[in-house]
Amino acid sequence: MNILHIDSSILGDASASRSLTRDIVATLVRNRPDAVLAYRDLGASVSGHFDAAMLAARSTPPELRTAEAQALAGHAETVMAEFLAADTIVIGAPMYNFGLPSQLKTWIDLITVAGQTFRYTESGPQGLAGNKRVIIAATAGGKHAGQPGGAAHVDYLKYLLGFLGIKDIEVVTAEGLAIGPEQREAALAAARETLEAVAA
Numbered sequence: 001m002n003i004l005h006i007d008s009s010i011l012g013d014a015s016a017s018r019s020l021t022r023d024i025v026a027t028l029v030r031n032r033p034d035a036v037l038a039y040r041d042l043g044a045s046v047s048g049h050f051d052a053a054m055l056a057a058r059s060t061p062p063e064l065r066t067a068e069a070q071a072l073a074g075h076a077e078t079v080m081a082e083f084l085a086a087d088t089i090v091i092g093a094p095m096y097n098f099g100l101p102s103q104l105k106t107w108i109d110l111i112t113v114a115g116q117t118f119r120y121t122e123s124g125p126q127g128l129a130g131n132k133r134v135i136i137a138a139t140a141g142g143k144h145a146g147q148p149g150g151a152a153h154v155d156y157l158k159y160l161l162g163f164l165g166i167k168d169i170e171v172v173t174a175e176g177l178a179i180g181p182e183q184r185e186a187a188l189a190a191a192r193e194t195l196e197a198v199a200a
């Protein structure tokens with residue numbers, strides 16, 4: 001089993017989602033000691049932002065790329081290869097300004113490629129990246145369940161992964177983390193209880 005572990009929090013050691021993804025991966029590995037791990041820390045840098053230079057680099061044949069374009073396209077190919085090789089993906093997904101961290105959106109931009117992970121057919125879009133399991137560690141400072149905005153960041157992530165063909169998606173949630181220390185501890189403890197079952 002290949003596990004891809006992705007963190008996107010910018011809060012370093014203080015990050016709730018980082019501690020949850022760490023525990024989820026540890027539980028997965030305890031159950032499958034032969035698992036091969038890959039780790040990508042998106043919070044550490046924003047390299048490979050999906051901008052005009054990245055689009056041009058990806059669209060240019062390798063033999064015509066400048067050194068800079070080759071580096072950009074190479075980064076995109078590495079991110080895609082990691083995604084395609086993974087059987088199980090663990091994603092740390094904090095809510096920042098009601099959405100995902102922009103670094104995680106950039107990763108999504110690099111794995112959502114027509115002809116590789118989805119295609120349009122006469123009968124509508126078809127995901128090409130099925131047969132993967134995804135566990136999302138979703139965190140938020142406020143409480144969003146039942147509110148008009150809801151957990152929009154997680155809903156978007158689930159929708160996007162479904163578009164790519166991934167149906168086996170589970171979410172471990174810890175919200176209300178910024179309300180106070182007691183609420184934070186309680187939310188993290190509840191999330192840790194559920195993650196044992198989810199990652200079993």
Ligand SMILES: Cc1cc2nc3c(=O)[nH]c(=O)nc-3n(C[C@H](O)[C@H](O)[C@H](O)COP(=O)(O)O)c2cc1C
Nearest residue numbers: 009011015016017094095096097098139140141142
């Ligand atoms: C830049 C930034 C924006 C945030 N925006 C929101 C928000 O829109 N709604 C919310 O409930 N919490 C928000 N928070 C609080 C985070 O969701 C909370 O700190 C959570 O623990 C983040 O997960 P992390 O600790 O893994 O980074 C924000 C935090 C940061 C740093």
